[in-house]
Amino acid sequence: MYSFLNDYSEGAHPDVLQALSDTNMQQTVGYGMDEYCEKAKEVIRQRIHCPQADVHFLVGGTQTNMTFISYALRDYQAVIACDEGHINVHETGSVESSGHKVLTHPHIHGKVTKEMIQTLLNSHCDEHMVQPKMVYISQTTELGTYYTKKELEDLFQLTREKGLYLFLDGARLGSALVQKDAPSMSDIAKNTDAFYIGGTKMGALFGEALVIINDELKEDFRYQLKQKGAMLAKGRLLGVQFYALLKGKLYETIGEHENKMAQIIRDAFIKKGFSIYEPSTTNQIFVDLPIDIIKLIEKNYLVTHIKKIDANTERIRIVTSWATSQKEVENFAQMISSL
Amino acid sequence: MYSFLNDYSEGAHPDVLQALSDTNMQQTVGYGMDEYCEKAKEVIRQRIHCPQADVHFLVGGTQTNMTFISYALRDYQAVIACDEGHINVHETGSVESSGHKVLTHPHIHGKVTKEMIQTLLNSHCDEHMVQPKMVYISQTTELGTYYTKKELEDLFQLTREKGLYLFLDGARLGSALVQKDAPSMSDIAKNTDAFYIGGTKMGALFGEALVIINDELKEDFRYQLKQKGAMLAKGRLLGVQFYALLKGKLYETIGEHENKMAQIIRDAFIKKGFSIYEPSTTNQIFVDLPIDIIKLIEKNYLVTHIKKIDANTERIRIVTSWATSQKEVENFAQMISSL
Amino acid sequence: MYSFLNDYSEGAHPDVLQALSDTNMQQTVGYGMDEYCEKAKEVIRQRIHCPQADVHFLVGGTQTNMTFISYALRDYQAVIACDEGHINVHETGSVESSGHKVLTHPHIHGKVTKEMIQTLLNSHCDEHMVQPKMVYISQTTELGTYYTKKELEDLFQLTREKGLYLFLDGARLGSALVQKDAPSMSDIAKNTDAFYIGGTKMGALFGEALVIINDELKEDFRYQLKQKGAMLAKGRLLGVQFYALLKGKLYETIGEHENKMAQIIRDAFIKKGFSIYEPSTTNQIFVDLPIDIIKLIEKNYLVTHIKKIDANTERIRIVTSWATSQKEVENFAQMISSL
């Protein structure tokens, strides 16, 4: 069985693992104050042309979202997300657990729009309701789509006007960075208050690099990190990994590979006339298939069942990653073609 | 200006105030351990034919909802409400502040249905999502409708089957109790795990009587009360008031009066062909009116603006109470008739 | 049996009750936005010579402490109190429930000192520990002592230097205000960031008036009030009561009466050579008595057992209030004298 379940089925990209191995016996201070973290931070600051950005390395995505969102908001403030937002659905109420409401609106292609934000602002007008203060978006989205540079700029302009923070969850950022009209890492830094560069789903063993641009959101953040259990003792593991991913083009190379693998699969489905859900060009494919075809696929491949569409049809998800084998993908496409 | 803004514009019903006055100089122990609280609890237990029910007196509705819901749920559990539910919209995220997500579904006539619950249960299937554990409903609802006895029984049957708690917010319970097919207080006790009998909106200066039926939800609740700032030092004030309201028929008399007053106003609107929003027969009237008529009304009356319907129309809310003057209501109806 | 258990055994001072009665049938808007609250706020602002102070009325002390402290602190910040501080011992972990640690140090005469603060600051030096940000004190203290004007000024100077907030819990403020060298209400406003004027223990049915002086701690506080269940629907009840207490000298008269009553009792104990615990001159008396004398007292009076001192001795607490009858006090003193 070959797994297309997700982009964290294997360990680390070999270059990342090698870097961990090479530095294993070195002594460093703990908690992310070491030279590897410093080097990784420096690389990130250079990439985004923002020398005064604060960078913190955390272990996982839910942890990063909860730790940062709870830090940024006052008790009575809420975060806006689309209904499919990871923080709304797949984090077991972690944001609420930290005391904050997630205000939602049905998504459009997995995305939050300016109109949604305005609608939620209009309906939250006094102290009997929570106060919207942050907009949470993901790049790529939960449905494999991405915000274009223009879309991100527009969102940021609105959030600026309205006194809201814009926070971008980049768990799968690499898959978006290599899209033509997508914002670069530097564009993202210019058009958010904070964002994170995903490691877990992009070839690291684990880790997310939180980048804070807005000065209002920097003070004493390490206290928050520690309190929320997000400060790794051997913090240098995160520095070593992110330095390996970001010092050259590895992060982008991974993005390109996973997108390319996904496209092969997607094309095979499209050719056969199957209905692709949402216009994804990234490493997630949602496709509605007859149940007997799914059964056939599942003889050799693990895929995720998303939703029953009708009596004979289900939506499945296929995910590619840095580790996805081109040979397996071609076999898979071949199998679809030959149906 | 006469106010139809809400059912808490005046102080207390004269009988309630008299009871407070009569007992003012007596000494009692604090924190609700006094004889007046005991008498009020006893009256409630008799009314619901449930001698083993636990009764606690709290000060306000938001406080009661938050204190009880946070007590009943484990960290990762969530409460289901309809989108218009008071806990979802009008409590500044108090439930989330205590760590719990409110799962919502668009209402039907202000109510939660079995289908909504089932839908939310279906989409919350594993530990990456919160675990639905309670259903929150209001009697009357935020839109002035109420659950019939049959509807409540059906909901309770489903929640029992699914291992959910059913909690009924009775901030305006009196207005529902006197409806023909509504559940009696005893029916409510038989068909919920807990509920509260509203005082603030039913003629008390303040106060809500939380009635816990399910034994699982009783242990050490007074600790929760104290921690959440909900234990009144002079707790006897609550006992005195609820005893005054519930020892005889005062609570029901108030419900009948406010409903009757509302009906006079509603009839006047209907006669004139104005569009009544939601089939309320209780003390809240939602009506869509041309803006110039609203302006006319507002020369003499305070009403709540709910929503813009179109360029010329707005939805307003009118609320009657124990204190609503029949003469003012008749004048108001007269004014509408003469438009 | 006559109760010396506490200062909230009766209802309201007759003048306060009369004011509630006089205004009972008037219509006002809800949630503390009414004219009575405005008048009470104005009286407070005049008394403290601080026209720009924010005043909010809450229902009880635990609620006020938790609502304000959680508002003022970031997630990782802590509040300093002495070990006997009400927030540390008698509020069922309400402050911790809102996410914040209470850092404590053994008290000196029920008080926090500059040295204690400095000690705690010294031992909290990095992000692996909470960050002390507020000092909480009570006037009068839990042991019946009070801070002199000089002591308060010294504390405030230190907290200013160290970037800490100083918050004063004035649940029994009246009993301190009438002491010769105690800070006046205006002195308190000059030497704290926020404080509250107690109502519950000073002749109101209930209610505490939170006064916020520091501009940093004002924004959107009403959201916090609502979220924590601390915004009373019929908010005018609080305005009416505080206006009655503070418009003239009633608040001070109450303080003088309860202190005078306490002194009569204290003198009787001292005369007999019993050991008074802590140099209280306010309405709380702590005295160590032989158990058979306590039994004798308890034939006619309710008192609070505080602590076993040795096999034959216990510490009890006696509290006087606005309602304490001089005749009962004299009988009590007589009984002690005649032992």
Place this chain on the structure above:
Amino acid sequence: MYSFLNDYSEGAHPDVLQALSDTNMQQTVGYGMDEYCEKAKEVIRQRIHCPQADVHFLVGGTQTNMTFISYALRDYQAVIACDEGHINVHETGSVESSGHKVLTHPHIHGKVTKEMIQTLLNSHCDEHMVQPKMVYISQTTELGTYYTKKELEDLFQLTREKGLYLFLDGARLGSALVQKDAPSMSDIAKNTDAFYIGGTKMGALFGEALVIINDELKEDFRYQLKQKGAMLAKGRLLGVQFYALLKGKLYETIGEHENKMAQIIRDAFIKKGFSIYEPSTTNQIFVDLPIDIIKLIEKNYLVTHIKKIDANTERIRIVTSWATSQKEVENFAQMISSL
């Protein structure tokens, strides 16, 4: 410079790293549901002779403490620790952040005693105070001491009698396991409700294995894991590491090595007559030294400054680990001897 700062200065023990490397390209399901986690759990269950124990793998110690303690306690319940307890001092209020008070008592040799527990139970008697429900201890303690088997049994007997949970933080468990009269892993399982086997400080890159014995504390724990950000996507990394540590004797070998290294250093200090603080026989050495000797040490070694003792003396901490070089230790001892 050679670091004696802590036991997490290097990466992973080579055997652990090798295991990660060997399994790197394998595909597994995520979130700890893989075969490696299963194997590691099985090894743990066999070691403790408790086939029905629940085992969960988390990333770090603060996270493990907070996630489990907040799971085990109701809102108003508190955890007892000694004043030096890691949760009380070095976790930035993480337990309080989850809503719970940490009740403390001055330690005796870094430990909690039965008398301390009884004292805290005696002073927490009603709903105005938090309800003690759990006792938290560390093996080894923050001061390098450990509980003997007998001490643990006695504590567990008391907690059983009093209806308290006993939770043991085993961040440095290996250092204790190899002490003669210390409880074995199986003894610990018999005498606690839950405990964790530390990985981070015992040769893993990261990771702690939480072992839950008491059935009351098992249900739906994975929801809590996910909500608190403690569920690692590539969970198999934890399984692989703990299997490597625990399948044979590696964990104990590491414990023996670090203790032996520490003893060499300790002996050197003792021989010279320096004052060792607390009778540690594990991998932490606390020693009071003249400042000029510390300066001398710090020419070649990193050590932690704990506390100023007097004008000329400071307490420092030296920690050894699996990675500590015997040659460096001997050089260090030599240097001390030659003073």
